[in-house]
Amino acid sequence: IQILSKGELQVSDKERHTQLEQMFRDIATIVADKCVNPETKRPYTVILIERAMKDIHYSVKPHKSTKQQALEVIRQLKETMQIERAHMRLRFILPAKEGKKLKEKLKPLIKVIENEDFHEQLEIVCLIDPGCFREIDELIRSETKGKGTLEVLSLKDVEEGDEKLE
Numbered sequence: 001i002q003i004l005s006k007g008e009l010q011v012s013d014k015e016r017h018t019q020l021e022q023m024f025r026d027i028a029t030i031v032a033d034k035c036v037n038p039e040t041k042r043p044y045t046v047i048l049i050e051r052a053m054k055d056i057h058y059s060v061k062p063h064k065s066t067k068q069q070a071l072e073v074i075r076q077l078k079e080t081m082q083i084e085r086a087h088m089r090l091r092f093i094l095p096a097k098e099g100k101k102l103k104e105k106l107k108p109l110i111k112v113i114e115n116e117d118f119h120e121q122l123e124i125v126c127l128i129d130p131g132c133f134r135e136i137d138e139l140i141r142s143e144t145k146g147k148g149t150l151e152v153l154s155l156k157d158v159e160e161g162d163e164k165l166e
Contacts, residue, residue: 086156
């Protein structure tokens with residue numbers, strides 16, 4: 001009874017190894033899904049990310065979530081390769097009154113303004129770093145007291161299709 005209530009389940013080396021391998025693959029998949037080569041804006045393959053993780057000798061931490069570890073891996077890979085989180089494409093519509101003032105506050109958080117329209121209200125389509133999304137969302141909500149709208153057009157801005165060889 002003592003062992004049953006306080007004991008720990010023994011996991012064989014083979015099981016542990018398989019579990020860590022699966023986590024390694026999951027982390028690589030998350031990284032490949034969230035990132036692009038900043039020069040081509042194209043996604044990396046999971047196999048390429050796995051290889052890069054092996055090159056930097058990344059070791060999986062079994063007690064940390066794969067998402068947390070993926071963000072850590074991205075930071076580490078930036079030192080050895082061209083890799084960046086894919087930008088999110090957003091559209092926000094701001095009331096004319098707060099629009100101009102709010103645009104100045106949003107500017108440092110925006111990577112690229114693709115389209116800007118100002119009639120009765122300010123409409124901006126832009127690319128941002130996904131890490132800034134929450135901050136932008138809160139800023140628009142608080143500054144416009146709920147009158148502004150924020151719409152996610154795409155979670156990641158990547159170039160699709162085949163690469164043209166010259």
